[in-house]
Amino acid sequence: MRAWAPKKRPFCAFALLLFCSSLGSAADDLLVVEGLTGRPGGRLVFATRTEPKTLNPVTAVDAASREVIQRMDADLIHINRVSFRTEPALAMSWTVSSDGLRYVLELRHGLRFSDGHPGDADDVVFTFQVHLDEKIHSGQRDLLTLDGKPIVVRKLDAYRVAFELPAPDAVAERLFDGIAILPRHLLEKPYREGKLAEAWGLRTPPAAIAGLGPFRLKEYVAGQRVVLERNPYYWKADAAGNRLPYLAEVDFVIAGTDDLQVLRFQSGESDVISRPSAKNYSALEKDRERRGYVLQNAGAGFEYNFLFFNLNDLPANTVPQIALHQSWFRRRAFRQAVSAAIDREALVRLIYLGYATPLSGPVPPGNRLWIDADLPQLVRQPARAKELLAADGFKWSPEGVLMDAEGRNVEFSILASAGNPERVQAATLIQDDLQQVGMRVEVAPLETRSLLDRVQRTHEYDACILSMASTDADPNVEMNVWLSSGGSHLWHPEQSSPATAWEAEIDRLMRRQIVTRQYADRKRMYDRVQEILMENLPLVPLVSPNVLAGAKKDLGNFRPALLDHYTLWNIEELYWRVSGAGARR
Numbered sequence: 411m412r413a414w415a416p417k418k419r420p421f422c423a424f425a426l427l428l429f430c431s432s433l434g435s436a437a438d439d440l441l442v443v444e445g446l447t448g449r450p451g452g453r454l455v456f457a458t459r460t461e462p463k464t465l466n467p468v469t470a471v472d473a474a475s476r477e478v479i480q481r482m483d484a485d486l487i488h489i490n491r492v493s494f495r496t497e498p499a500l501a502m503s504w505t506v507s508s509d510g511l512r513y514v515l516e517l518r519h520g521l522r523f524s525d526g527h528p529g530d531a532d533d534v535v536f537t538f539q540v541h542l543d544e545k546i547h548s549g550q551r552d553l554l555t556l557d558g559k560p561i562v563v564r565k566l567d568a569y570r571v572a573f574e575l576p577a578p579d580a581v582a583e584r585l586f587d588g589i590a591i592l593p594r595h596l597l598e599k600p601y602r603e604g605k606l607a608e609a610w611g612l613r614t615p616p617a618a619i620a621g622l623g624p625f626r627l628k629e630y631v632a633g634q635r636v637v638l639e640r641n642p643y644y645w646k647a648d649a650a651g652n653r654l655p656y657l658a659e660v661d662f663v664i665a666g667t668d669d670l671q672v673l674r675f676q677s678g679e680s681d682v683i684s685r686p687s688a689k690n691y692s693a694l695e696k697d698r699e700r701r702g703y704v705l706q707n708a709g710a711g712f713e714y715n716f717l718f719f720n721l722n723d724l725p726a727n728t729v730p731q732i733a734l735h736q737s738w739f740r741r742r743a744f745r746q747a748v749s750a751a752i753d754r755e756a757l758v759r760l761i762y763l764g765y766a767t768p769l770s771g772p773v774p775p776g777n778r779l780w781i782d783a784d785l786p787q788l789v790r791q792p793a794r795a796k797e798l799l800a801a802d803g804f805k806w807s808p809e810g811v812l813m814d815a816e817g818r819n820v821e822f823s824i825l826a827s828a829g830n831p832e833r834v835q836a837a838t839l840i841q842d843d844l845q846q847v848g849m850r851v852e853v854a855p856l857e858t859r860s861l862l863d864r865v866q867r868t869h870e871y872d873a874c875i876l877s878m879a880s881t882d883a884d885p886n887v888e889m890n891v892w893l894s895s896g897g898s899h900l901w902h903p904e905q906s907s908p909a910t911a912w913e914a915e916i917d918r919l920m921r922r923q924i925v926t927r928q929y930a931d932r933k934r935m936y937d938r939v940q941e942i943l944m945e946n947l948p949l950v951p952l953v954s955p956n957v958l959a960g961a962k963k964d965l966g967n968f969r970p971a972l973l974d975h976y977t978l979w980n981i982e983e984l985y986w987r988v989s990g991a992g993a994r995r
Contacts, residue, residue: 438520439502439645446648448656448966448985456978457665457680460829462636465619465627466610467590468540468548478636478662481981482524482621483590484645486515486534487583491971491979494883496583500529500591500622500645510578510927515586517569522643523593524626525617531565536594538563538573540601549897552890553585556925577925580932581884588881593620612636624655624982636662646982656985667829675960676701682968683960684977687832688765691958698960704968708957710767710775711972712880715833716949717752717824717840719745721901721909722869735822735872738814743802745947750795751847752840754788757953761835765958769951772943776954776972777883780933782940788951795847812848821850822872825864828855833875836952840875865900875952876900881974885923885936892920892939901948912946964988 462475467483470476488499501515521529541548542560554561559576566572575582596618600609610619616627622645625638638660646654663680665671672690675683676697686694691705698705719739720732738744754768767774770788773781803815812820826837834855841851856864864871878898881887890896894908894917908914916939923935943949959970959977967983970976978984 439518440647440653441498441502441518441645442647442649443654443983444649446967446983447650448648448652448983449987449989450652450656450985451658451989452656452986453659453661454657454682454965454981454984455661455663455680456682456684457671457674458662459665459668459671461633461664462612462662464611465614466607467592467621468546469607471549477975477978478638479590479621480623480975481625481638481660481978482619482623482627482641484622485587485589486517486591487586489584489587489882489973491973491975492969494973496587501586504583506582510582511575513573513575513582514566515571515573517571518645519569521622521645523620523622524641524643525593525596525620526643527593527595527620529591529593529622530568531571532568533591533594534571535563535565536598536601537589537592540592540597540606541589545604546606547897549890550589552893552896553886557921578927579886580924580927581886584882584884584886591622596620625660628659634664638662644982655982657981660981668831675703678702678962681962681965682977684970684975685955686958686960688761688763688955688958691765691960692763694960702963703960704963705958705960706970707765708959708970708972708976710954711957711976712774712776712883712974713877713954714769714772714774714879715836715875715877715952715954716769717748717873717875717952718901718949719873720869720871721948723902723909724869729870732870732872734818738820738822739873741802742946743798744804745950747795747798747802747847748844748849749788749947749950750791750798751843751849752788752950752952753790753843754953755790756839757836760839761832762953762955765956766953767956769954770944771940771951772949773940774880774954776957777880779883780885780936782937784937785940785944790843792843792846799847806848810848811850819850820848821852823852823854825854825856825861825871825874827858827861827876829858832955833877837875866903874900879974883973885920885932885939889920889924892916892943910946912942916942 458474458477460474462478463472464470464475465479467479470479484500486499486501487496490497500517502518504513504515506513517531523529540546541550542554556575556577556579562574564572597609600606612630619627624641624644626641628639629637640655640658644654665674668687668690672686674680694705721739724733758766758768771782771785805813807813814820824837826833837853841853844851865874890898894905894913897903902909908917919935919939923932926932957970957972957976961968964987966985966987971979
């Protein structure tokens with residue numbers, strides 16, 4: 411973790427002062443990054459797989475949109491993607507009361523949005539008002555609600571904001587990461603008119619979009635690129651007094667597929683590659699010396715690939731076969747048998763060429779602080795799978811086809827994103843594994859948008875393979891996944907009350923751990939959550955891919971991280987070592 415310069419003027423805290431780290435006059439509190447060097451200028455080209463859907467930080471859910479938006483925005487307190495620790499950002503310091511129920515954040519003086527408009531406490535209050543509004547359906551709202559009650563946000567003066575919590579939060583300062591501070595002067599009107607979701611589409615003029623991040627929108631060319639330019643008002647500087655970011659421009663070009671993304675990088679058309687497939691990474695390794703780029707295998711990360719079944723309450727007009735198949739999926743022994751039949755080592759070996767780790771629980775291997783080390787390793791056991799099925803009333807035909815107690819053949823489909831070859835291949839290998847225990851499985855590749863529509867809206871599916879990637883090392887970011895009321899509780903989202911006793915117990919433990927302040931106590935509760943999940947297997951864990959990345963050798967301060975965004979997390983620090991690099995047109 412880098413050293414941060416101490417704050418010059420004193421600050422009167424009513425409780426423990428947690429962080430204090432800025433330089434500058436009272437009119438301009440720049441955050442100075444000690445030990446940072448670089449040279450200004452140049453352009454960085456990043457080939458993204460798909461086109462962003464929006465530039466609205468409140469409504470964006472797709473990775474391509476977030477990839478661009480996060481370069482234009484900033485949060486109050488930041489989680490360092492390498493150290494996993496919190497550090498000052500727009501808030502240069504904060505204090506917490508002795509009971510943990512009141513946080514006061516002091517903003518940097520002189521903050522300006524990328525359009526030059528001043529930023530202050532009114533923008534912070536407005537931002538949290540938006541995210542707490544139930545009509546907005548913000549994905550952040552669950553994190554800002556404790557014991558069923560939302561936090562209360564109050565302006566104290568132009569530079570201080572108080573956050574009053576309904577209950578203690580073990581890691582309240584981490585809640586502020588990932589909530590981009592919105593410009594009230596641009597978004598209050600559409601919010602009041604109920605049109606916030608429509609604001610900041612891709613065709614919005616650049617002058618109508620502003621943020622507090624290192625870059626601002628310059629140009630959007632449909633189907634081709636999104637171009638960002640340096641934000642001259644950015645609030646960070648290096649020790650020599652150079653205002654960040656170093657780069658003059660960032661060009662997100664739309665590659666279309668993982669293979670085309672790799673070809674652009676290999677040919678020198680793009681400068682950085684993030685998360686290529688294992689197959690493409692191996693191909694890049696063979697050519698790196700001649701092509702002049704560096705590759706890095708950062709190791710096991712925070713991505714969790716899994717198989718899950720449709721356990722939703724189905725509407726009356728649902729396809730009858732789905733309801734029939736649910737009679738199997740709802741049986742815990744059936745899900746346990748499926749898990750026992752899967753060869754995770756083969757997935758690692760054949761799909762990821764060894765650049766992955768088999769999963770034995772719901773916490774990925776990169777998260778060493780929170781993983782339950784006592785969970786048994788999941789290994790392929792087809793005999794165990796058959797024992798579980800037989801004990802639960804299933805039987806086999808003379809031809810070896812699995813049948814339920816009523817004599818119906820066990821057959822179902824697995825959805826996988828057609829745009830993700832690794833998941834399609836995983837579904838195919840799992841198809842073969844389940845055939846060994848008599849199940850007839852069809853692999854159904856679908857375009858990502860259609861797949862998500864079935865999973866999240868119509869519930870017209872049997873099973874699906876997806877992945878999640880944590881944005882923090884703390885369990886608080888998983889609340890929306892594990893709470894039965896959460897929108898990302900994929901197997902049966904947004905329940906009005908827990909559908910099962912074990913889901914109710916997870917709800918209780920997750921809500922309790924987040925208001926418990928001692929790590930050891932929280933760890934015991936979260937371990938129990940992991941144990942319950944592995945006993946009931948609503949998500950059948952598969953593998954966690956390694957974080958793979960690459961960049962041109964002349965790109966300075968390139969340090970891939972295990973947390974998203976893996977390569978552009980410190981984009982304000984990236985620079986070209988050689989004069990003229992990145993200047994191509």
